[in-house]
Amino acid sequence: MDTFGLKIIASDKVFYEGRCRKLIIPAPDGEKGILPNHENMVIAIAVGTAKVQLAGEDEWRDLAVGTGFAEIVNNRVTLLVDTAERPEDIDVRRAQEQQERAQEQMRQKQSIQEYYHTQASLARAMTRLRVAQDKKWNI
Known part of the structure; x- marks a missing residue:
């Protein structure tokens, strides 16, 4: 199954870095879904719940994120957010x-x-x- 690189940076540290199958992030105008080989773009992130489906897994994992942005370039997604918290x-x-x-x-x-x-x-x-x-x- 196709995956993409995901790196989540929360203020001062790398929160997560690894492979991901699917990602849903909260944006000011609603949720945005990201799949492998997504078009290159930058998306604003709003305070909310990000949903991640890691490589090799079928379950979704939730994390609380603060404001920031997502950069999607060459099948790699970087989230730069104020805060990121596991449950x-x-x-x-x-x-x-x-x-x-x-x-x-x-x-x-x-x-x-x-x-x-x-x-x-x-x-x-x-x-x-x-x-x-x-x-x-x-x-």
């Missing part, structure tokens, strides 16, 4: 507290800038909680 690395209690704080702040009067900041914080917390339910990322 087992997520502190569920902390994510729940972050979600509650953000929801409380959303109910308060804020400037437009504060509102967007709070909205982003809430999106990150909700993504982390969704991904934490999937404990299949053991690489």
Whole structure:
């Protein structure tokens, strides 16, 4: 089966590097699917859940990603994101507290800038909680 090279860089370290069969990344205008031999391009990444199907596997693995971009060149995909977290690395209690704080702040009067900041914080917390339910990322 065809595969492509995948490298995920999260801020200061290489989060993952290896072969991949399929990849779905969150983009500002919806999810984008990437298969082997995909056309060369650059895609913006939004806060959300990236889904990865590694070489030799049929199961999908979820990870929480922050904003960034994906570069697809010559059957190699590089994701450069603010954050990337495996389900087992997520502190569920902390994510729940972050979600509650953000929801409380959303109910308060804020400037437009504060509102967007709070909205982003809430999106990150909700993504982390969704991904934490999937404990299949053991690489």
